[in-house]
Amino acid sequence: MMHLKQKIYYISIGVILLAVFQVGIQLIPQLAFADSHGVHEAEGTITETVLKAYELFEQQNMKELEKLFSSDIVFVVNGNMSWSGTFNGFDDMLENCFSKLGTSIPDFKNNILQTWEIENTVFLRIDQTSKKFDKTLPALHMMEINSDGKITFFQAFDDTHGLGVADASKPKTTKTSYLVRFTPKEGMLKEQITQFATVDMEAQDQWAESVGVTSTSYHASDMSGVVIVEADSLDLVTLFTLPWRATYDMDIDPTMSREEMQETCKKVSTMMQQN
Incomplete structure (x- = not known):
């Protein structure tokens, strides 16, 4: 006859295998949806365009960066920072967003951790760093690419509290x-x-x-x-x-x-x- 310890051992193995099987069954529809809708963690053509945009932004090469955006680009930055707002066209972005961000946080940097493509949209998981931050700030950015391969829409989901605290350009209230x-x-x-x-x-x-x-x-x-x-x-x-x-x-x-x-x-x- 099987000893009690052996029975407990085999029962435990069975429970673990059952749990793994159930998790696998639950993941199958999600994986099928991702595959059928073009969701993948990869660097395709549009992802390469987006990554190039971040590279040029890091280099402050605005002349080349402008070429990656459509003429009717809509650029949205949430929050109440001095560079927040909805900007229409590259000149508006440059004057009222990029320049204010650079003035407020000169050493601001986006560190891209992960990218996803969903049809014509690229999502980026980012860590934002600066000596002015108490800690690394997490962010999620989204870009849409048109049929000409140009970036036509951008929206930032940043840690607006952390950025707001570090915003040196934001008017300070004197009590x-x-x-x-x-x-x-x-x-x-x-x-x-x-x-x-x-x-x-x-x-x-x-x-x-x-x-x-x-x-x-x-x-x-x-x-x-x-x-x-x-x-x-x-x-x-x-x-x-x-x-x-x-x-x-x-x-x-x-x-x-x-x-x-x-x-x-x-x-x-x-x-x-x-x-």
């Missing part, structure tokens, strides 16, 4: 610091305590973060205090403090550093002496 002094309104101690006890601080912080407002508050035992708020505008500070205005009196003023205050006082002092 202003505001000093908010708050004092409790008379006769409303119960309401003030209840509001502090029940307010959803997490929801308030999430709203502030969504509009780019940061704050640090300091409270005294008599329920008064100050808040240092950084925001793009006074309107956002007003919205930030609005839920508390029913129970508190507030004054809002832009802040100055110690050095700025001293410089201002020097100017005022000089004016006073002249008068």
Whole structure:
């Protein structure tokens, strides 16, 4: 009779073979679809054209690169970078996309990992690198080729967050610091305590973060205090403090550093002496 260990061994082998067989059966329709629709990982004529385009872009050979594109090329770069947008024609691409990308990230590089052809379309899996990136950024690019062998459409599916962070050309918003002094309104101690006890601080912080407002508050035992708020505008500070205005009196003023205050006082002092 077969020993128990042998039985377990043969049963295990059978389970593994069954799993492999089932996976193979599932893959057959997918492989058949890929074969019948011309999907393959290869470097055919149109793939060679696309790879040549990346090579010329890397070499900054725009004169030769232009020859690979149709006159009505549509070039789409998603995201909110300074070089994002939909560009029509090579000149538009060169002036409003390529040049801005080069200015923002001079050492930008596309490293092609894999290509696929589907009829007249080539897909590329890419790693994008630069010293300005914290890590390698993954991307997927797509190009369509017309019957004349020219690239007629391009779309980039890049890591727009990573590129946006590295975009030196993107205008930076300068925030202003505001000093908010708050004092409790008379006769409303119960309401003030209840509001502090029940307010959803997490929801308030999430709203502030969504509009780019940061704050640090300091409270005294008599329920008064100050808040240092950084925001793009006074309107956002007003919205930030609005839920508390029913129970508190507030004054809002832009802040100055110690050095700025001293410089201002020097100017005022000089004016006073002249008068």
